[in-house]
Every structure is written in structure tokens, then in C-alpha cells.
Amino acid sequence: MTERITLTGPSDETSDGDRLPPARFALDGQTWKEIAHLLANLPVSIFGFVYVVTLVFTGAGLAVTVVGLPLLAGGLAGARLLGKAERARARALLGVRIDEPSPMPVVGTGFFAWLWSSLKDPVAWRTVLYDFIRLPWGIVTFTVMSVSLFVLWPVLPFIARGLTNVDRAMVRGLLSPSDELERRIAELESDRGVVVDHAAADLRRIERDLHDGAQARLVNLAMGLGLAKEKLLEDPDAAAAMVDEAHGEVKLALQELRDLARGIHPAVLTDRGLNAALSSVASRCTVPVKVSAALETRPAAAIEGIAYFTVSELLQNVSKHSGARSASVDVWRADQRLLIQVWDDGRGGADLDGGTGMAGLADRLGAVDGLFVIESPAGGPTVITAELPWRDRQD
Incomplete structure (x- = not known):
């Protein structure tokens, strides 16, 4: 500074x-x-x-x-x-x-x-x-x-x-x-633009996922049921096969909608808090992950959501890029800050310019007055620390 x-x-x-x-x-x-x-x-x-x-x-x-x-x-x-x-x-x-x-x-x-x-x-x-x-x-x-x-x-x-x-x-x-106030105002104006850009990108992603995923399956489902209806009297066996296929399409569409809803805001985070939500994310990682979230109270919903999606994206990077055999997630509160540390024993070499979404995470945390620090020497291990302001939850 x-x-x-x-x-x-x-x-x-x-x-x-x-x-x-x-x-x-x-x-x-x-x-x-x-x-x-x-x-x-x-x-x-x-x-x-x-x-x-x-x-x-x-x-x-x-x-x-x-x-x-x-x-x-x-x-x-x-x-x-x-x-x-x-x-x-x-x-x-x-x-x-x-x-x-x-x-x-x-x-x-x-x-x-x-x-x-x-x-x-x-x-x-x-x-x-x-x-x-x-x-x-x-x-x-x-x-x-x-x-x-x-x-x-x-x-x-x-x-x-x-x-x-x-x-x-x-x-x-x-x-x-x-002076510091003037500089801070300029930084906040710039961060507001980053938040708006990320929100617009997220809306475009949701629209694309709906259009290419669940919507396309529902269209195929409607067409399949229409054909089954036409064949119901003249070829009941073929109609039954079409209905069975449509039933499978319904299951896939529901799963895609659940995944999409989880990407917007998972129900487990709302109902049970950050510890349970991070454990759920860790269970889907291809690498064994140990989760520790020592929080006596829950932070504000917005901060909780940013923490969840930060860990979620970092664990995706661990699965896809690290080559790690184990990883850990630690979350704790220090005064008026929420700290997150994600560790893995992979090959290392992670940085903000590596094309793994790290720069986007740093921008998102910076937009809410947070910090994002990467320690990832070649050969590993990788330790990524994220820091967010603590705001009490208003239920």
C-alpha cells in the first residue's frame, strides 16, 4: 500500500x-x-x-x-x-x-x-x-x-x-x-464493476446451462411423449418403450436441475451451514479431503456463500489439475475475519495466470474487501489462503 x-x-x-x-x-x-x-x-x-x-x-x-x-x-x-x-x-x-x-x-x-x-x-x-x-x-x-x-x-x-x-x-x-479515503472510494468503485461483471457472467452461464441441458432434455421428453401417445393404440409395446425412455430423460433433467440449483445456492448451505456444505463438496472431490470448519456462529449469508463457492472451485482445481493424493480444508474465524485455507500435496505451480480460475477468485474476494494468497512452489505442496470480512448473520 x-x-x-x-x-x-x-x-x-x-x-x-x-x-x-x-x-x-x-x-x-x-x-x-x-x-x-x-x-x-x-x-x-x-x-x-x-x-x-x-x-x-x-x-x-x-x-x-x-x-x-x-x-x-x-x-x-x-x-x-x-x-x-x-x-x-x-x-x-x-x-x-x-x-x-x-x-x-x-x-x-x-x-x-x-x-x-x-x-x-x-x-x-x-x-x-x-x-x-x-x-x-x-x-x-x-x-x-x-x-x-x-x-x-x-x-x-x-x-x-x-x-x-x-x-x-x-x-x-x-x-x-x-488520501486513504479517496483511494478506498476509487478501489470500491472499481470492485463494484468487477462484481457486476461476474454477476453478468454467472447469469450467462446459468442461461447457457438451462438452454443446453435441462431445456433440451425437456424438449426431447415432450417430443418422445407425443410420439408415444400416437403409437399408444396401434403399437402399445413401442409406446411403452418410449414412455420408459422418457422416464429416463425425466430423471436426467431433474439431476441437471439439481446440479444447477446447487451451483446457484445449495440447499445444504442454507439449512445446515458451512461445515456440512463443505463436507458435501469434499465428498465429490476425486481426492480424499479432510474438512475442519471451527465456527461457533454462522457468518452473513453473502459471506458464507462466497466462502462455499471459493472452496468448491479450489477443490475442483485439486481434482483436475493438482495430481494430489490428499487435501484438506480448514475454516476458522479470527476477530472480524473469516479465514479459509485449502492444502494439497500435488505437483504445485499454481498461480493467478494459470488458467484455472484463480484470477477470478482473487477478483471476487477483492470485491468484498477480501484477500487471496497462493503459495505453490514447483513440486508442491500448494497452500491457498482466502480471507473474508466477518459479518454477523441476520436471521
Whole structure:
């Protein structure tokens, strides 16, 4: 996680606890860097000010037209790049180490999702403010440094340090990463998009399973019963055979519907809780699985469901990909977190990019403020730990 930087006023401290050497009468390397930074302030601030006024403010003025908002969004994207360049300049010349802000989160897909996300990007707007107010300061620092180089040489290091401390404060205040609340809001907006995408994918899967499975069998059943009805009088034996075949189709259709319902939300989970539901999943695994779910109370239904489907998919991976001879599932509560650990003695090598659905599981857990950690060295064993927030069940 990106570290936050607290501004305590101008000083000789940089972020992350680093300290600049104290200013001395002799011109050392750091002093020359500070002088170079102050002299460069004027051309840099002129460029930033002109950019902001001509592009961003022009886009805002044309917002009522078709091109106005896209132009403004593009200007804000460019402002992000200006902020990145200023942070790099501050790191190189002032010793200010500030982490880069998170990439702009885009909720949804398509042009309009990008447009709306760009227009409300707080990092870009703070950079616009930074470039807008820097021009007067750039003029002041350039003038003072130009005079000091020829007139105030003996105290030049102290003047440079005092002026650059103001620069450090401005960079930290306006170009540092967003505060924790702002960052968390952006993460939640992004996670909401992940949840919506997964929900849509699940609905498409259910629709496909119904269409290709139970629905197709029921259509065949109806056709078979129709033919049996026609042959009932003229060929009773053939009709009886058709009815017997239809009876088999009914059984298969019912089984497919039960499997589909279990994939949506199994009845055993609702009726008996996570321990019984996980034991049921483990019994269908091709590898012997030991289940331990030490929970005195049941979590919220949504958390319980995510835990169930996480273990279910992990055990499917154990069956299909691990080559394991044994596995175990442990579930327990630690404070306000629900922890799940799935272990197997297979070949190992599992990762988020292995095409086994691990990335999807990580996204789903992340969408509810959970964690997903894989430890799977080549040769095994594999230990996968999932962590979910604990919320009490509301019956």
C-alpha cells in the first residue's frame, strides 16, 4: 500500500524519514541541485500555466459543445503526466520521495466510462491547481536566485534551502497520492464493476446451462411423449418403450436441475451451514479431503456463500489439475475475519495466470474487501489462503 506523507511544515526532512544534509556556507552538491530546481521553476511553471489555461480551461469553456468534454478529459489526462514529471523532478533535485498515485480507476467499459472517470479524477484536478498557482512562485524563485547568485553569494545555500522547502511543501500537498479515503472510494468503485461483471457472467452461464441441458432434455421428453401417445393404440409395446425412455430423460433433467440449483445456492448451505456444505463438496472431490470448519456462529449469508463457492472451485482445481493424493480444508474465524485455507500435496505451480480460475477468485474476494494468497512452489505442496470480512448473520 502506498505510504501517506504528513506535512508538518517546511523543514529539512524529506518524505519516508530521509533527511537532507543541513545547509552550509559551502556550495555542496545538494545545494547546486536546489539552485538548479529554483532556476528551472520559471520555464516549467510557464509551460504548466499555459497548458492549463489553453487546454483545460478551453475544454471547460467548450463543455456545452460535442468536443468540449472530451477535450477537457484529454487535458486532465495530460495534467496527470505533468504531475508525474514534477514528482520526478522533485525526487531528482529536492530529494522528495513521493509514491506515484494509483492509476485512474475506470468504472465500466467504453468511451463514456473513460470520459466520466477522467472528468472526476482528483489527482488530475490537484495537478491543475498546482500548475495554475505555480507561475507567480516561479517568477519569485527565478528572480531571487538570479540576484542571489551575484549579490548574496555568502548566504546563497540558506536562501536556496528556504525556498526549496516551500517547493517541497507544495509538491507534497498537491502532487502526493490521494488520501486513504479517496483511494478506498476509487478501489470500491472499481470492485463494484468487477462484481457486476461476474454477476453478468454467472447469469450467462446459468442461461447457457438451462438452454443446453435441462431445456433440451425437456424438449426431447415432450417430443418422445407425443410420439408415444400416437403409437399408444396401434403399437402399445413401442409406446411403452418410449414412455420408459422418457422416464429416463425425466430423471436426467431433474439431476441437471439439481446440479444447477446447487451451483446457484445449495440447499445444504442454507439449512445446515458451512461445515456440512463443505463436507458435501469434499465428498465429490476425486481426492480424499479432510474438512475442519471451527465456527461457533454462522457468518452473513453473502459471506458464507462466497466462502462455499471459493472452496468448491479450489477443490475442483485439486481434482483436475493438482495430481494430489490428499487435501484438506480448514475454516476458522479470527476477530472480524473469516479465514479459509485449502492444502494439497500435488505437483504445485499454481498461480493467478494459470488458467484455472484463480484470477477470478482473487477478483471476487477483492470485491468484498477480501484477500487471496497462493503459495505453490514447483513440486508442491500448494497452500491457498482466502480471507473474508466477518459479518454477523441476520436471521
